[in-house]
Amino acid sequence: MIKRIPLYVKILAGLAIGIFVGIIAVITNSGGFIIDYVKPFGTIFLNLLKLIAIPLIFTSLVSGIAGLSNIKKFSTLGVQTFVLYIVTTVIAVCIGLGLVNLIRPGDYFSEGKRSEMMAKYGQSISIDEKNVQNLGHRSPLQFLVDMVPENIVDAASSNTSMLQIIVFAVLFGLALISINEQFSEPVKKFIVGLNEVILKIVDFIMLIAPIGVLALMAGLIVDVIGKDAAEGIQLFVSLGLYFLTVLVGIFIIIILIYPSILRIFVKVSFRQFYKAIFPAQLVAFSTSSSAATLPVTMEQVEKELGIDREITSFVLPLGVTINMDGTSLYQAIASIFIAQVMGIDLSLSQMLTVLIMAVMASIGSAGVPGAGMVMLIVILNSIGIPAEGLALIIAIDRPLDMFRTVVNVTGDAMIATLLGKNRKIT
Ligand code: ASP
16 A cells, blocks of 8 residues: 555655654654654665765766767767756856845844844854855866866765866766677676666665655754744744745746746646656755755656666766755845845846856855855855855754755756757757
8 A cells, every 4th residue: 555655655655754753743842752763764764875975976977978879879868967057057056136126025034133144143254154165266277176086086085076086987988888798798788787786775775765864854843943043933933034035036036947848848847747756855844955866866857757877877977066056045135135135236247257156156055964054165155245244044954955955966967858858959
């Protein structure tokens, strides 16, 4: 009976129960129990997803390339993916800039509240600032240098180095189809077999997804509002308009932009697309990490939307690292909001700088929780706003991170669907 319930319903139930359990625990003062006995299951689920991400990227990408008939097909796919990712990111930033200038949430923020928040959260910013300080002195081509690992074991040891794994896997795959069949055949067979094993592990992990999501949500509720619920509510009241501005942007992208692109170019309906990727969206929401969600996104796009592994194995991991529409929308809104609160009027050329920097920063952000906010410092620096301004938004960053990660994952799945369904392109 339970077997017949669709996966997304089970995960949605897990999410709802997790929120419910978390709230009850906060009300009854039993948050300690949740942290000690429920949250660990969420951490196990998250670790399993992270554990499988790198082997999945490597084996899928190499077996995808091994199945290609020629190298030219691959380079065309590479260029198209990159261009589409940049175009959607620019659209997202423009929506963000439009909304934040229209709604002007910063204008409703009182002077007193501003000093209070700066005093309270100001210290935590310096650590983040140190992390990005070096970025200021880097060559504009540093991102190219960063893409090439100097040691593959090092690169594979962190889920933030996915781009390096992609580069190695592409090199490996291309070399594999360029050598004599006598040598390539056994290696191909081994990697294709290994890929099947990894995909089976993803199936196993998905079996516990509803429980994992439940535990993550319950733990998160206790962590976030458990400490001081009254303060939490107060924060939401004062930052409500900023929060709402980001949410409106997110809904415009999810409900209007992505479905329109799919409908116009590949005739995939709203229902068909969202039904397929809803489980990935729910996992993205509860983990705040598009990198951790990757195994689920790949599984759903392949199985439910019927997109070839050849496409998903390249387009989706690349998307996790360079395509972050939700993050770039948020970065545009957050930076202008901070400027508005600080009473700094930005010129048109500064707005343009925000646009360019938000596109670059979202490419540079890793698909892990909070990465978008750290990269926001780079944008603030570029328009002369002190990084301390981050203190104004840091307290409600986690819930926004959950929403923007959903957009990031959806954007990757949308482009994979677009390229996969439009065979003429590939
Ligand atoms: N958490 C986001 C992701 O994983 C990145 C960010 O905006 O912080 O996609």
